[in-house]
Amino acid sequence: MILEISNRQELFLPDQEMKEMFEEIIEKTLTYENREENFEVSLSLVTPEEIKELNKQYRGKDRATDVLSFPVEELFQPGEEKILGDIVISTEAVMEQAREYSHSVEREIAYLFLHGLLHLLGYDHLESEDKEKMRKVEKEILSQLEITRN
Template identity: 55%
Template sequence: MVNILYDDRQDKMEITDENINAIEKTVIACLETEGMDGTFEVSVSFVTNEEIKELNKLYRNVDSETDVLSFPLDDDEGEIIMLGDIVLSTEKIIEQAEEFGHSLEREMLYLVAHSTLHLIGYDHMDDEEKLEMRQREKEV
């Protein structure tokens, strides 16, 4: 089971109940792919480019916009396992969906899957890690 806390702090893209249900299914698919069982909690925030740029600078010392940030909590104490926070730039979702020629929902769910994999320990700092992470993304 997954509890997802949502925070919509932007006005560029409408976040629908269908989007929220699809996000939940995507997070569950990532966890199932890894054989993870239990009750998990994830927070998902929808923000502007300006806000994600500030967060990127503050936490990664990178002074630029990005599409998604992941903040793993690594809290496996208690009955609910807190995986962490996903922060999505809706402006980047719109821009990248147009650039890659697919729907807003597909772009959003790809970024949710990518970020969820970061929350459970995947990274892409070198080619081997990147290849493994891409394979997991395809499985979801």
Template identity: 45%
Template sequence: MLYTENRQNKLEVTEQFINKITEVCNFVLKEEEVLCEYQISLLFVDNNEIREINKETRNIDRETDVLSFPMLDFDYKKVFKDMYVNYVFDETYKDGDELVLGDMVLSLEKAMEQSVEYGHSYEREVSYLVVHSILHLLGYDHIDEDDKKIMRKREEEILNKLRIRR
């Protein structure tokens, strides 16, 4: 289940918008073979708030587009690709039947700015950032170049399957 909270007032957050993001979340997790019930919290903020959160949590004093806070530390390839999820994660990692994957913080203001900068739709940018963030929750990263290539390729594969194009 996706839990959302809107803490910004620069862009409208409609039920249709939330439904689209939920659809993207469900699709990403299905593609990554997360076949159990899940829990993700998504906080919508503006550039000022994401800058503060970035400064507090990562000691980086600048705005960013999305932040991911995984609740689990695991090798996503082993856990989900081998489908050991019910054996690896006991009630310590669950809220009821839902596997708690973590939290995402998304600056809708930054997403709008980037959609203009990159010349694609706001929906595409938000969808990309959600895909990107969920992959982080699942253990993907882009610190070194090899991992970055893997993550970028996976993002594009998922967005293409969703028919969300640049």
């Protein structure tokens, strides 16, 4: 498993501990999903302006959001690292939502990363039944990782 992080914002710098947290989230999620493939995931930490532009360009929504996911669907040879996709997180949204929900910045960014990762794996929340299923998985994985709201 490979995690590539691109930092395109200045609110905070992702350190080695944060990268290890993201890698652990990937590992737990893939184990939860019974997926044994080798995956590459890209994470970009961006400004509200950049995520707004991406949201407008790819989803037709002219507003900032907290997280976007871009799955990559390509054919790979057996044994090759499979590119699962890209996750884009607005760090300003992370900071605002952490304050709003009264939990740590680490918990909020972990949640948004997991949420984006589940989208890469095919989860969605357009229908209430799908939303309940996705929220249940998020809660279980965060609980396994002992990442709590407070």
